[in-house]
Amino acid sequence: MSRSAHPAGPRHADVLPEGHYSAPAADLNELDPKVWAQTVGRDADGVVTVGGVDVKTLAEQHGTPAYVLDEADFRERARAWRTAFGHDADVFYAGKAFLSRAVVRWLHEEGLNLDVCSGGELATALSAGMPADRIAFHGNNKSVGEITRAVETGVGRIVLDSFQEIVRVAHIAQSLGKRQRVQIRITVGVEAHTHEFIATAHEDQKFGIPLAGGQAAEAVRRALQLDGLELIGIHSHIGSQIFDMSGFEVAAHRVVGLLKDIRDEHGVELPEIDLGGGLGIAYTSDDDPREPHEIAKALTEIVTRECDSAKLRTPRISVEPGRAIVGPTAFTLYEVGTIKPLDGLRTYVSVDGGMSDNIRTALYDAEYSVALVSRRSDAEPMLARVVGKHCESGDIVVKDAFLPGDLAPGDLIAVPATGAYCRSMASNYNHVLRPPVVAVKDGESRVIVRRETEDDLLRLDVG
Ligand SMILES: Cc1ncc(COP(=O)(O)O)c(C=O)c1O
Numbered sequence: 001m002s003r004s005a006h007p008a009g010p011r012h013a014d015v016l017p018e019g020h021y022s023a024p025a026a027d028l029n030e031l032d033p034k035v036w037a038q039t040v041g042r043d044a045d046g047v048v049t050v051g052g053v054d055v056k057t058l059a060e061q062h063g064t065p066a067y068v069l070d071e072a073d074f075r076e077r078a079r080a081w082r083t084a085f086g087h088d089a090d091v092f093y094a095g096k097a098f099l100s101r102a103v104v105r106w107l108h109e110e111g112l113n114l115d116v117c118s119g120g121e122l123a124t125a126l127s128a129g130m131p132a133d134r135i136a137f138h139g140n141n142k143s144v145g146e147i148t149r150a151v152e153t154g155v156g157r158i159v160l161d162s163f164q165e166i167v168r169v170a171h172i173a174q175s176l177g178k179r180q181r182v183q184i185r186i187t188v189g190v191e192a193h194t195h196e197f198i199a200t201a202h203e204d205q206k207f208g209i210p211l212a213g214g215q216a217a218e219a220v221r222r223a224l225q226l227d228g229l230e231l232i233g234i235h236s237h238i239g240s241q242i243f244d245m246s247g248f249e250v251a252a253h254r255v256v257g258l259l260k261d262i263r264d265e266h267g268v269e270l271p272e273i274d275l276g277g278g279l280g281i282a283y284t285s286d287d288d289p290r291e292p293h294e295i296a297k298a299l300t301e302i303v304t305r306e307c308d309s310a311k312l313r314t315p316r317i318s319v320e321p322g323r324a325i326v327g328p329t330a331f332t333l334y335e336v337g338t339i340k341p342l343d344g345l346r347t348y349v350s351v352d353g354g355m356s357d358n359i360r361t362a363l364y365d366a367e368y369s370v371a372l373v374s375r376r377s378d379a380e381p382m383l384a385r386v387v388g389k390h391c392e393s394g395d396i397v398v399k400d401a402f403l404p405g406d407l408a409p410g411d412l413i414a415v416p417a418t419g420a421y422c423r424s425m426a427s428n429y430n431h432v433l434r435p436p437v438v439a440v441k442d443g444e445s446r447v448i449v450r451r452e453t454e455d456d457l458l459r460l461d462v463g
């Protein structure tokens with residue numbers, strides 16, 4: 001067994017415990033462009049830069065932990081989706097992945113629409129100037145207040161998720177003297193190949209109205225009878241972090257089948273279908289995501305083919321990518337604190353954040369990569385587990401990854417691909433303050449969501 005310079009004797013790559021990890025990369029200083037935001041690189045001193053700003057400067061100016069978001073990359077990915085789908089389709093960015101007013105403005109400028117699923121997301125979208133008619137409102141349990149606000153402000157569509165909601169939205173719209181454009185979300189009965197908590201089109205879960213047993217057809221029947229509703233289409237979202245296109249193919253096939261049944265029964269050809277979001281991104285070098293143009297081509301071809309064979313006019317397609325746009329554009333910058341080598345196991349590297357800024361590892365057993373970013377190191381790789389500062393043994397950010405064996409307290413490390421479902425799912429567990437989101441572009445950084453303060457926490461505490 002070889003030895004590294006680390007005084008506490010890190011675990012080396014040639015004697016490894018069981019775990020789910022690949023062999024260490026030949027050079028740990030290399031940053032795989034699949035996983036890192038587009039403008040990330042190392043400067044002559046080995047310090048990582050993004051958007052022309054180096055991470056040491058970012059840490060000095062904004063502190064750690066911080067989510068660092070590459071604005072140019074975000075805009076480029078948004079534009080790539082928009083361009084791939086062209087003018088005969090709509091791209092709704094899924095705000096649940098990450099939403100802030102700056103992001104809403106970028107989306108607006110890049111010609112994307114927005115999917116929101118709560119009053120809070122709707123308020124953020126409206127306050128940043130997204131036109132209401134470019135907003136889709138989702139959710140399996142929208143409150144009467146939320147529905148009323150959505151109808152009053154004139155959202156482009158409400159996606160109906162249950163029989164009760166069909167009636168509820170119709171009544172609210174009618175009482176406001178409006179006819180609300182709606183889609184019905186159906187569950188097509190597909191087992192999406194992803195973590196069970198984020199699969200949404202099999203039958204035994206809470207979203208949508210099952211196609212099975214004629215339930216979706218019955219929902220359509222009821223919606224068409226209600227004056228307060230203008231039924232514009234059918235919606236399907238099969239889950240998230242999916243690489244295999246076959247689930248989307250089956251979903252498209254079944255949605256078009258329902259459109260055909262609707263035409264045959266009611267003489268109505270619904271003009272739109274929405275195939276949801278869910279496209280996977282690379283969290284580690286082992287993942288191979290698809291490009292937006294491949295996805296657009298595949299989805300458009302399936303829908304067109306299915307419609308041709310059913311002799312239906314091809315409906316306008318919309319999609320709702322969240323993770324695929326924002327996920328790869330950000331990394332979380334942490335400062336290394338305590339380093340604890342456990343003999344025969346791995347080295348625990350504690351950072352100044354944890355499950356409060358990234359719950360995905362604890363929740364979904366998600367895999368991430370990590371790199372030393374404040375300097376270059378040619379020390380031997382050590383098997384590390386990056387953990388947070390919370391009072392929870394499941395407080396793991398990166399379960400198994402290789403870091404240089406000379407890692408020391410005060411070093412900066414970064415976890416890439418944390419743009420989606422990290423800040424938006426962040427918590428104040430242990431009264432830890434949620435980190436800022438710092439956007440970088442053209443050599444400048446600017447805070448788009450500021451760091452929480454203790455005053456923010458105390459402001460909510462009454463008495
Ligand atoms: C209805 C709906 N649309 C879109 C999305 C966005 O999914 P993703 O971020 O995986 O693209 C989700 C989340 O899974 C969703 O529930």
Ligand SMILES: N[C@@H](CCCC[NH3+])C(=O)O
Pocket residue numbers: 096198240241360364420421
């Ligand atoms: N929050 C999940 C995805 C759920 C998507 C919303 N329906 C994740 O981090 O992967």
